[in-house]
Amino acid sequence: MNAVEIEEAISALAEKPFDRAEFPFAFLEAFGNKETTLKRLRSGASNKSDLGGVLQTNNIHIATCDPGQVTANLHALKSSPATARAKAKFALATDGATLEAEDLTRGETIACTYATFPDHFGFFLPLAGITTVAQIRESSFDIKATGRLNRLYIQLLNDNPAWGTAARRPDMNHFMARLIFCFFAEDTEIFSKPLLFTNTVQTMSASDASNTDQVISTIFQAMNVKQPERAAAGLPRWVDAFPYVNGGLFSGSAEVPRFSKIARSYLLHIGSLDWKKINPDIFGSMIQAVAEDEERGALGMHYTSVPNILKVLNPLFLDDLREKLQDAGDNARKLLNLRNRMARIRVFDPACGSGNFLVIAYKQMREIEAEINKLRDEANRRSDIQVTNFRGIELRDFPAEIARLALIIAEYQCDVLYRGQREALQDFLPLRAENWITCGNALRLDWLSICPPTGKGVKVQADDLFGTPLDQAEIDFENEGGETYICGNPPYLGFTWQSPEQKAEVRNLLSGRTTSSGFLDYVAGWFVKAAEYQEHTRSVAAFVATNSICQGQSVSILWPILYGLGSDITFAYTSFKWANLASNKAGVTVVVVGIGRPGGSPRRLYQHDDDGSLVVREGPSITPYLTLGPRVIVDKRASPISDLDVMEFGNKPSDGGNLLLTPAELPTLGLNASQRSRFIRRIFGSDDFINGGVRLCIWIENDDLEQALGIQSIAQRIAEVRKIRLASPDKGANALAKRAHQLKLMRIGKRSTIVVPGVSSERRPYLPVGLLEARAVVHNKAFALYDAPIWNMALIASRLHWVWIGTVCVRMRTDFSYSNTLGWNTFPVPNLTLKNKADLTHSAEDILLAREMHFPATLADLYDPAAMPANLRAAHDHNDEVLERIYIGRRFRNDTERLEKLFELYGKMTISAHKAVKPQKGASG
Ligand SMILES: C[S@@+](CC[C@H](N)C(=O)[O-])C[C@H]1O[C@@H](n2cnc3c(N)ncnc32)[C@H](O)[C@@H]1O
Numbered sequence: 001m002n003a004v005e006i007e008e009a010i011s012a013l014a015e016k017p018f019d020r021a022e023f024p025f026a027f028l029e030a031f032g033n034k035e036t037t038l039k040r041l042r043s044g045a046s047n048k049s050d051l052g053g054v055l056q057t058n059n060i061h062i063a064t065c066d067p068g069q070v071t072a073n074l075h076a077l078k079s080s081p082a083t084a085r086a087k088a089k090f091a092l093a094t095d096g097a098t099l100e101a102e103d104l105t106r107g108e109t110i111a112c113t114y115a116t117f118p119d120h121f122g123f124f125l126p127l128a129g130i131t132t133v134a135q136i137r138e139s140s141f142d143i144k145a146t147g148r149l150n151r152l153y154i155q156l157l158n159d160n161p162a163w164g165t166a167a168r169r170p171d172m173n174h175f176m177a178r179l180i181f182c183f184f185a186e187d188t189e190i191f192s193k194p195l196l197f198t199n200t201v202q203t204m205s206a207s208d209a210s211n212t213d214q215v216i217s218t219i220f221q222a223m224n225v226k227q228p229e230r231a232a233a234g235l236p237r238w239v240d241a242f243p244y245v246n247g248g249l250f251s252g253s254a255e256v257p258r259f260s261k262i263a264r265s266y267l268l269h270i271g272s273l274d275w276k277k278i279n280p281d282i283f284g285s286m287i288q289a290v291a292e293d294e295e296r297g298a299l300g301m302h303y304t305s306v307p308n309i310l311k312v313l314n315p316l317f318l319d320d321l322r323e324k325l326q327d328a329g330d331n332a333r334k335l336l337n338l339r340n341r342m343a344r345i346r347v348f349d350p351a352c353g354s355g356n357f358l359v360i361a362y363k364q365m366r367e368i369e370a371e372i373n374k375l376r377d378e379a380n381r382r383s384d385i386q387v388t389n390f391r392g393i394e395l396r397d398f399p400a401e402i403a404r405l406a407l408i409i410a411e412y413q414c415d416v417l418y419r420g421q422r423e424a425l426q427d428f429l430p431l432r433a434e435n436w437i438t439c440g441n442a443l444r445l446d447w448l449s450i451c452p453p454t455g456k457g458v459k460v461q462a463d464d465l466f467g468t469p470l471d472q473a474e475i476d477f478e479n480e481g482g483e484t485y486i487c488g489n490p491p492y493l494g495f496t497w498q499s500p501e502q503k504a505e506v507r508n509l510l511s512g513r514t515t516s517s518g519f520l521d522y523v524a525g526w527f528v529k530a531a532e533y534q535e536h537t538r539s540v541a542a543f544v545a546t547n548s549i550c551q552g553q554s555v556s557i558l559w560p561i562l563y564g565l566g567s568d569i570t571f572a573y574t575s576f577k578w579a580n581l582a583s584n585k586a587g588v589t590v591v592v593v594g595i596g597r598p599g600g601s602p603r604r605l606y607q608h609d610d611d612g613s614l615v616v617r618e619g620p621s622i623t624p625y626l627t628l629g630p631r632v633i634v635d636k637r638a639s640p641i642s643d644l645d646v647m648e649f650g651n652k653p654s655d656g657g658n659l660l661l662t663p664a665e666l667p668t669l670g671l672n673a674s675q676r677s678r679f680i681r682r683i684f685g686s687d688d689f690i691n692g693g694v695r696l697c698i699w700i701e702n703d704d705l706e707q708a709l710g711i712q713s714i715a716q717r718i719a720e721v722r723k724i725r726l727a728s729p730d731k732g733a734n735a736l737a738k739r740a741h742q743l744k745l746m747r748i749g750k751r752s753t754i755v756v757p758g759v760s761s762e763r764r765p766y767l768p769v770g771l772l773e774a775r776a777v778v779h780n781k782a783f784a785l786y787d788a789p790i791w792n793m794a795l796i797a798s799r800l801h802w803v804w805i806g807t808v809c810v811r812m813r814t815d816f817s818y819s820n821t822l823g824w825n826t827f828p829v830p831n832l833t834l835k836n837k838a839d840l841t842h843s844a845e846d847i848l849l850a851r852e853m854h855f856p857a858t859l860a861d862l863y864d865p866a867a868m869p870a871n872l873r874a875a876h877d878h879n880d881e882v883l884e885r886i887y888i889g890r891r892f893r894n895d896t897e898r899l900e901k902l903f904e905l906y907g908k909m910t911i912s913a914h915k916a917v918k919p920q921k922g923a924s925g
Pocket residue numbers: 285302303304350351352353354355356357393394395396399440441442443488489490491492
């Protein structure tokens with residue numbers, strides 16, 4: 001269950017008459033406990049309470065009690081030995097009139113009337129495994145309002161199926177946006193009387209809801225007509241109290257969906273919520289989910305938290321503004337300059353959703369401006385910061401509308417906060433009619449026309465927001481010398497997830513620059529557009545993006561293009577998990593990357609340490625792999641850059657499965673012992689090697705072919721392989737039909753083979769490389785060094801190599817995907833002396849011996865980070881010690897230092913091979 005569903009369930013529970021016996025079970029059910037769990041608790045089988053209540057292990061101890069006994073009961077619950085034994089996280093006591101509870105882990109308590117306990121639902125969310133509770137608690141109003149609006153939305157679609165069609169969805173969404181405005185306005189004195197909208201609907205519409213749509217429609221029409229003109233427009237007197245709103249919000253059709261009695265009662269119920277508490281930072285993201293069929297399940301819980309948004313905005317420009325404020329002290333002139341500068345700053349989010357980045361940027365800037373005004377003794381001054389300077393592009397119409405509404409609400413709330421309610425109201429209506437959030441496709445639109453650097457950027461003049469072409473900017477803008485900050489969290493989609501249109505958009509954008517656009521994530525398009533924009537304007541851009549744009553092959557495709565356009569990395573946050581409130585699972589791994597013109601102030605790299613604390617380091621430049629250091633791009637190579645042995649792909653069968661078999665299938669071949677030893681070998685792919693699986697393959701040297709064909713079962717399999725290869729559309733496969741008795745490649749070690757799994761979990765602290773005996777075959781899902789000296793294995797088993805592979809090779813979710821051309825052939829190793837090689841040979845042997853001591857444990861067991869045996873850890877540690885001393889004469893302090901050294905060395909080795917990417921020269925930014 002998500003937070004919205006839980007809030008709804010406990011609200012429904014609180015509305016029912018209190019049932020003392022049933023309450024604990026109903027409460028647990030509201031938090032997602034299944035019927036079978038509740039049954040076991042009811043029967044007493046899993047109820048551990050020693051006080052006649054209900055105690056669920058690792059969760060909560062609940063007691064219902066006689067009137068007036070709540071505090072005493074809570075005390076008893078807390079001190080009960082059963083509570084401690086069962087490791088309960090919460091204690092809760094209620095008599096149906098009041099309710100008290102304690103979070104036993106954090107020591108926080110609540111005490112409230114029974115009817116209002118749902119207001120504290122955030123307090124109990126750890127019971128549902130939702131741990132991002134602090135954010136939810138701050139957003140409890142928004143969660144409640146989203147849940148209620150969602151119910152209304154669904155009911156209206158049930159009552160008006162036609163409004164759910166693609167053609168009418170935009171009307172439905174406009175209607176919801178208008179409703180939200182009315183609810184907010186009637187609770188914030190924007191309307192002249194509290195609850196003006198809700199009460200008018202209640203009194204003027206029949207209780208059977210037959211004319212609710214007409215009443216609402218009349219109110220909407222009134223708000224689009226100035227008061228003196230209303231009589232002429234045929235509007236009734238009872239709408240006189242509604243103000244003229246403008247802003248395009250109530251222009252266009254005033255048609256309203258029909259209301260059933262249930263929908264009407266939902267609407268009145270929503271009106272009774274206190275909309276003053278709406279938080280435009282996140283409300284928009286939540287409410288937009290209501291209108292999206294596929295998003296509704298999560299009800300906006302995917303929204304981006306404010307701290308994450310600030311990871312983009314602070315380094316992008318807010319930190320600088322705050323520093324300037326600090327520097328200005330109480331110098332009135334400097335403060336004025338800063339205020340004037342801020343008035344000309346534009347923030348532009350070209351994938352703005354419902355505007356959360358813009359809203360946060362606006363609110364933060366207003367906070368800084370308010371401080372300036374205070375220091376200049378101009379506390380009540382009207383703001384110079386225009387909401388229309390917070391521009392956006394959004395593909396979908398509803399979020400685009402909500403973004404504008406969210407900014408309007410943010411403006412009002414900031415005015416109330418910094419200037420007072422009276423001043424805020426005075427300036428609020430009528431709303432401005434410009435369209436500064438553009439609904440359209442950011443990869444197709446011209447950003448310079450939507451957010452022009454200077455001059456008048458108006459393409460279309462109109463006063464009807466919904467009726468005019470929404471992909472046109474409609475705003476006057478004179479901003480000579482102003483700064484533009486581009487920000488956002490554009491969509492991340494790997495190539496396989498992109499629609500044909502999206503693939504075409506990226507291809508078009510990159511045409512003439514690369515033929516490999518197919519390897520890039522969709523988000524790369526925003527970086528390229530931003531770099532193109534930066535060719536013409538003074539601007540810096542920072543986006544949240546999947547970390548794949550700074551790893552593996554993407555780097556060598558995307559970054560030369562951005563560098564070629566004259567942009568450079570200005571700051572970055574290295575990989576971190578982007579968790580959202582939809583679940584307690586880890587989210588995607590993302591980075592934040594800022595790009596601007598090269599030169600200027602030092603580049604800052606933000607990185608979370610192992611203990612989670614933030615470390616900020618500075619340097620003259622940041623690599624596209626997000627380390628401090630000069631620009632360096634690691635390209636695939638056909639042979640090792642260092643003096644290492646050749647690593648090859650394993651053997652690809654191309655056999656339709658006929659040359660491979662499981663041990664259970666072996667008897668079906670009917671071979672005798674000598675035939676078995678001649679023709680059957682073990683074959684290892686990544687999975688077999690790591691997890692100890694056994695697979696076999698038929699291995700026939702050419703000289704043995706005649707003998708093999710004499711064995712009917714083998715001859716049959718060979719015939720099948722031939723058939724499959726001949727039927728293949730691939731000419732290479734057809735040619736292989738001539739030697740259908742063999743795998744595509746027949747590479748094998750004469751003495752031994754070092755095997756490197758093609759895929760390995762990033763959780764393992766080392767790559768599980770290994771050594772196979774002479775007869776073993778390596779499958780193409782792994783890599784092999786045939787008959788190579790064992791010191792090569794010491795390199796692959798090192799932490800240095802782990803770090804390198806994790807950075808320069810592609811990652812698939814949480815797995816490393818090894819590549820010989822990109823990872824091994826590029827691995828920079830200092831020249832190794834004979835002594836170095838001998839030492840590394842010993843340390844590799846020690847690793848193998850340490851593993852042997854745990855026979856028959858698999859490599860998956862041995863490299864489980866939580867259970868890695870101490871002797872194996874020690875062997876790896878010694879291996880690292882030997883190797884790292886060869887690099888720098890001591891151990892590296894951490895992986896960051898390892899990576900930076902590797903890039904430095906790689907840079908030197910490639911410069912000597914004339915392969916380095918030359919830095920661009922340009923203005924600072
Ligand atoms: C990951 S969301 C971020 C929205 C918002 N900033 C947030 O944090 O919730 C990406 C947004 O980009 C929009 N989008 C997707 N493709 C787009 C395109 N080609 N042009 C403009 N917007 C697009 C989506 O509709 C979505 O609202």
